[in-house]
Amino acid sequence: MTRSHLLGAALLLTLASAANATSFVVTTDAVVGSVAATTDATSDVSSSFRDDKIVRAARDDAASFVASQGDIRGVKLESAFAHIRQQAPTLQASDVQLAQAILAL
Template identity: 75%
Template sequence: MSRLRLLSAAALLTLATSASATSFVVTTDATVGALAATTETTSDVSSSFKDDKIVRAARDDAASFVASQGEIRGVRLQAALNHIRGQLPQLAASDMQLAQAILTL
């Protein structure tokens, strides 16, 4: 094998390893960021609405919503989501995050 081919193969191997490590770091950062956002939402909602009748009544609908990946949306869940967003307008959370938070109550 010529020296140029050997150096080219070594360079490609180095780049591939670097790209793989970078990809892992980006994926890990994205996953941790999403988990932190969900945890923060869960904490905000659970501490604010623990004894709220509208939100507590939506637990079964929230469970169906989460289990169906958002396909099943009951009227009690929709009422609870509207109620939560009305009480906490600064809360930037998806319907799925709020449904998961309702399940923790």
């Protein structure tokens, strides 16, 4: 191989590794961001509703909801969702985040 071919190959390898590193950083940032949002919602709900009877009664329904990836929605869980959203109207959490928070109690 000539010197120019070796230089070209080295340049291509450098560019490819930079692209992979950038892709890894973006993916990592997205995963960390979603985990942080879930953790924030979980801690907000779990600290303020730890002794709430309606929320605690929904633990089994929450477990079914999480295990079924949202397909099973029990009556007690729906009641707990409504109760939580009424008590904390500024809370921006999805149903999955709330169910995980209920399980964390």
